[in-house]
Amino acid sequence: MDASSLLHDYASRILSGRRDAFTSAVEIAGSELVLHVDGVGTKTLVLQASGRLWVAGWDCVVMNTNDVACDSARPVALVDYIAMPSTDENAFKSIIEGVRKAARETGSILLGGETAILPGISRGIDVVCTVLAVRGRGWSGNRAHVGDVVVGVESSGLHANGYSLARKIVEEYMGGYDTRIDGRRLADILSTPTINYAGFLLEAWRNKLINAAVHVTGGAYTKAKRVLPDKAEMKLTLPEPPKIFRALLEAGNVDPWEAHRVWNMGYGLLLTTNPDNTKQLEKLARKHNLKTTILGEVRQHTTKTITLETIYGKLTY
Amino acid sequence: MDASSLLHDYASRILSGRRDAFTSAVEIAGSELVLHVDGVGTKTLVLQASGRLWVAGWDCVVMNTNDVACDSARPVALVDYIAMPSTDENAFKSIIEGVRKAARETGSILLGGETAILPGISRGIDVVCTVLAVRGRGWSGNRAHVGDVVVGVESSGLHANGYSLARKIVEEYMGGYDTRIDGRRLADILSTPTINYAGFLLEAWRNKLINAAVHVTGGAYTKAKRVLPDKAEMKLTLPEPPKIFRALLEAGNVDPWEAHRVWNMGYGLLLTTNPDNTKQLEKLARKHNLKTTILGEVRQHTTKTITLETIYGKLTY
Numbered sequence: 001m002d003a004s005s006l007l008h009d010y011a012s013r014i015l016s017g018r019r020d021a022f023t024s025a026v027e028i029a030g031s032e033l034v035l036h037v038d039g040v041g042t043k044t045l046v047l048q049a050s051g052r053l054w055v056a057g058w059d060c061v062v063m064n065t066n067d068v069a070c071d072s073a074r075p076v077a078l079v080d081y082i083a084m085p086s087t088d089e090n091a092f093k094s095i096i097e098g099v100r101k102a103a104r105e106t107g108s109i110l111l112g113g114e115t116a117i118l119p120g121i122s123r124g125i126d127v128v129c130t131v132l133a134v135r136g137r138g139w140s141g142n143r144a145h146v147g148d149v150v151v152g153v154e155s156s157g158l159h160a161n162g163y164s165l166a167r168k169i170v171e172e173y174m175g176g177y178d179t180r181i182d183g184r185r186l187a188d189i190l191s192t193p194t195i196n197y198a199g200f201l202l203e204a205w206r207n208k209l210i211n212a213a214v215h216v217t218g219g220a221y222t223k224a225k226r227v228l229p230d231k232a233e234m235k236l237t238l239p240e241p242p243k244i245f246r247a248l249l250e251a252g253n254v255d256p257w258e259a260h261r262v263w264n265m266g267y268g269l270l271l272t273t274n275p276d277n278t279k280q281l282e283k284l285a286r287k288h289n290l291k292t293t294i295l296g297e298v299r300q301h302t303t304k305t306i307t308l309e310t311i312y313g314k315l316t317y
Numbered sequence: 318m319d320a321s322s323l324l325h326d327y328a329s330r331i332l333s334g335r336r337d338a339f340t341s342a343v344e345i346a347g348s349e350l351v352l353h354v355d356g357v358g359t360k361t362l363v364l365q366a367s368g369r370l371w372v373a374g375w376d377c378v379v380m381n382t383n384d385v386a387c388d389s390a391r392p393v394a395l396v397d398y399i400a401m402p403s404t405d406e407n408a409f410k411s412i413i414e415g416v417r418k419a420a421r422e423t424g425s426i427l428l429g430g431e432t433a434i435l436p437g438i439s440r441g442i443d444v445v446c447t448v449l450a451v452r453g454r455g456w457s458g459n460r461a462h463v464g465d466v467v468v469g470v471e472s473s474g475l476h477a478n479g480y481s482l483a484r485k486i487v488e489e490y491m492g493g494y495d496t497r498i499d500g501r502r503l504a505d506i507l508s509t510p511t512i513n514y515a516g517f518l519l520e521a522w523r524n525k526l527i528n529a530a531v532h533v534t535g536g537a538y539t540k541a542k543r544v545l546p547d548k549a550e551m552k553l554t555l556p557e558p559p560k561i562f563r564a565l566l567e568a569g570n571v572d573p574w575e576a577h578r579v580w581n582m583g584y585g586l587l588l589t590t591n592p593d594n595t596k597q598l599e600k601l602a603r604k605h606n607l608k609t610t611i612l613g614e615v616r617q618h619t620t621k622t623i624t625l626e627t628i629y630g631k632l633t634y
Binding site: 023024026033038041076078080111112116117119121122123125126130132134164167 | 340342343345348350352353354355356358361394395396397398400402426428429430431433434435436439440441442443445447449451481484
């Protein structure tokens with residue numbers, strides 16, 4: 001049996017097996033290969049308006065590499081896909097600059113890509129990446145345990161999720177992107193690059209400091225359900241969210257339950273850890289220039305539940 | 318050094334090396350892993366109009382798997398990406414049905430995907446796939462040799478390239494998609510699925526029946542330059558193209574030089590082979606239900622050149 005047939009057999013076997021991860025993998029020669037795709041969505045519209053399109057390239061890579069690193073997989077290679085209504089060389093160059101920068105900083109190699117000019121299909125620019133990542137044998141899966149402490153890692157803002165809602169609020173109720181909060185234009189606040197958590201996450205997995213890692217993206221806090229045992233509750237007490245989230249929520253009169261389902265509200269990662277490891281995990285985060293907060297715990301419960309104590313009251317998912 | 322670090326080192330080394338292929342690869346444990354992305358482009362607009370959106374999913378996979386199989390890589394896994402302006406569950410289901418069907422028939426496993434709802438960015442539906450493929454060690458590269466015979470493998474129509482031009486002609490000069498050619502509506506003719514060549518190509522490579530394989534897609538016949546030695550000409554005599562190509566070319570008054578740079582004009586693959594292997598290659602194609610024609614040869618020349626003798630005259634690239 002040659003290597004490719006062997007890979008094929010492994011592949012069929014693995015796919016039906018692994019349910020304790022956010023990403024899917026095939027197996028070759030003792031390594032699991034993860035293939036994962038994600039795009040930047042409508043954040044690109046804000047980035048274009050603020051002249052920071054390079055962030056679309058950066059975010060496109062980092063959204064993916066954060067996802068795979070949450071599942072203990074190291075980014076290895078990537079391809080990008082950019083769709084636009086007509087050829088815009090400057091936009092393309094900016095985006096690729098961001099892709100290259102993020103590829104370098106996450107240790108992945110840009111293997112190629114496709115730029116599609118799609119009159120009739122595209123109205124704006126769509127930026128998408130697929131990442132190939134590798135994980136050594138023996139990973140125990142992305143599973144929180146009852147008794148775990150939950151540590152939040154700060155985000156740099158909205159990252160790349162919830163922009164359709166945010167844009168609607170900014171445009172309809174906040175006077176547009178030139179409005180300032182604490183002296184900064186909304187255009188700039190909403191153009192902040194997503195934090196690259198991959199190096200930190202991979203070191204945390206390698207040192208067995210975490211049991212579960214959730215990248216707070218689409219679905220936000222509800223995503224944590226995926227790592228919970230059946231009869232467990234993740235109970236978090238969230239401090240007052242950063243000002244941009246409060247401003248959007250209040251200006252748009254957004255239901256807090258909805259807000260915590262769409263936006264990260266200040267935390268880009270939720271990690272669960274054995275209480276004995278909390279100090280070491282916090283130390284590792286500091287080494288990677290990341291700020292952490294102990295947000296709560298995982299405990300026994302009748303059903304799989306996420307409970308958030310927030311300044312807007314108690315929210316249950 | 319653990320498996321992932323090892324892979325990383327291989328990766329850095331390989332990327333700068335391989336220039337004799339259409340696709341790029343990283344190496345692990347003796348296998349080269351190819352990562353490749355491509356979309357269906359504006360064909361999706363025709364498919365939507367003809368109610369055959371499943372073909373967008375099919376083509377999206379097959380465009381990629383044909384590409385990697387031209388470089389002797391076997392499709393293993395894939396992820397899809399679908400962007401649309403608003404949630405359209407029926408469209409999504411049709412597309413995924415096509416993706417699944419093509420994944421099954423090309424032996425690749427659908428590992429996941431992303432559906433993005435992008436008001437403000439999408440006007441129509443964009444369908445994209447990324448394929449992970451594997452190639453055993455020892456492949457000699459995608460290189461035509463002087464003295465090779467060139468064999469064309471028939472296409473089923475336009476496949477998924479040149480639709481922006483085709484649509485313009487149909488809409489402006491041919492009276493729209495209900496116009497019939499030989500009793501068939503243009504909507505149907507232009508909704509034909511792309512042929513899956515992967516099984517045939519991989520068997521041809523495995524049996525060492527070909528030296529080079531060109532998937533006639535974007536760039537059409539000009540793509541063959543990529544596999545030519547520096548001082549060689551690929552000289553082809555193309556028979557009268559299938560009726561749809563003649564009809565488009567004539568109705569749109571398209572320059573034949575441009576037509577052969579945009580459309581496949583009847584051949585989805587160009588293969589080069591040692592003359593001794595031609596008969597066996599043709600036999601293998603018949604086994605895979607593919608029709609072949611000997612189109613010409615590769616010969617010494619002062620510069621890298623593609624020459625096409627066509628019913629519209631001689632064309633040079």
